[in-house]
Amino acid sequence: MTGSHVLALVVAHPDDDAYGLAGTVALHEHDPGFRFVLVHATDGGAGQIDPSYPPVNEPLGRIRRRETDAAWMAHGRPPDRHEWLDYDDGAVAAVPFGELEERIGGILAQERPDVVATFGPDGLTGHPDHIAVGAATDAAFGRLKADGGPGLQRLLHGGVCRSTWDRWNRSRIRHGLQPWIEGRVYDVHPIPDEQIGIEVNVGSVAHRVVAGLMEHRTQRHVVSPGVPPDVDEDVRWGRTVGSEMLAIAWPPRQPGGAVLSDVFEGLD
Known part of the structure; x- marks a missing residue:
């Protein structure tokens, strides 16, 4: 399936897609x-x-699948296609790389999305599942891109630029939370500001992003750590999610090139 605005997001866990x-x-x-x-x-x-x-009296994975569905319903625009690869949590990195690439690539081959987004080489948090998914998606994108077919015009990696990371870390300290340590697994990792190739102002729809985030209730300690439920999270999170930053992994970006304002900007 092709189209002028087809977007594929490939992630590891429920709530990875909420950001x-x-x-x-x-x-x-x-x-x-x-x-x-x-x-x-x-x-x-x-x-x-x-x-x-x-x-809880049922498997956590079952709950988190429901939370993901509820999150996109609360957001207001559920995916047109949602695939669960059904690998064990924490064991994705142990899946044979060729298998993981083939399964992700099979979906991308069917859809031929214009834009594919996934994790960068550090997995954003260093999580092995994230790193494996990102690497397999990159490989699948490259293989399909080489066949000359439609779509696959841009490959993106989610990222947090260092200046924003520093600001968020100062906020964590003010809220009594442990600061992130660069390179530590499960902490958010920064990338240089100059690697951000796209920054989308989503302030006008930030409330919808927050609505989705808040449905991941089993993960409140991750989504909104240290903030009791009675605090106005919508206001706090609305500021945090008002901008979406992405590195452009393909096509190669010229050093000093203009930062785009939309994932589809400049595509055919």
């Missing part, structure tokens, strides 16, 4: 030909549960 592109999806929801494809490698069943969440 980074949800605002872009909202901005483009009414574009002719817009199609949103979402791929999850795992349902996050081995994750921790927020201490304030009620006791």
Whole structure:
């Protein structure tokens, strides 16, 4: 399937998709030909549960799948296609690389998206599942790009530039949280400001991004750490998610090139 505004997002866990592109999806929801494809490698069943969440009597992965569906319903623009690859949480890096690339590539081959987004080489947080998914997506994109078919015009990596990372870290300290340590697994990793090739102003739809984030209730300790439920999270998160930053992995970006304002900007 082809189209002028087809976007594929390939991530590891539920709630990975709640950041980074949800605002872009909202901005483009009414574009002719817009199609949103979402791929999850795992349902996050081995994750921790927020201490304030009620006791559970079913597998966490099942709950997190429901939370993901609820999040996109709250956001208001669910994916047109959503695939779960059903790998075990925490074990995606152990999947044979060729298998992972083939499964992701099979979906991309069917959809031929114009823009593909995934994790960069550091997985954003150094999580092995993230790194494996990002590398396999990059490889699948490169292989399909070489066949000369339609789509696959741009490959993006989610990222947080250092200046924003520094600002967020100062905020964490003010809220009594431990600051992130660069390079530590599970902490957000920064990338140089000059590597950001796209910065999308999604302030007008930030409330929809927040609505989706807040549905990941088992992960409140990750989504909104240290903030009690009675605090006005919409206001705080609305500021945080008002901008989406992405590095352009393909085509190669010229040093000092202009920062684009939309993931589809400049494409055919």
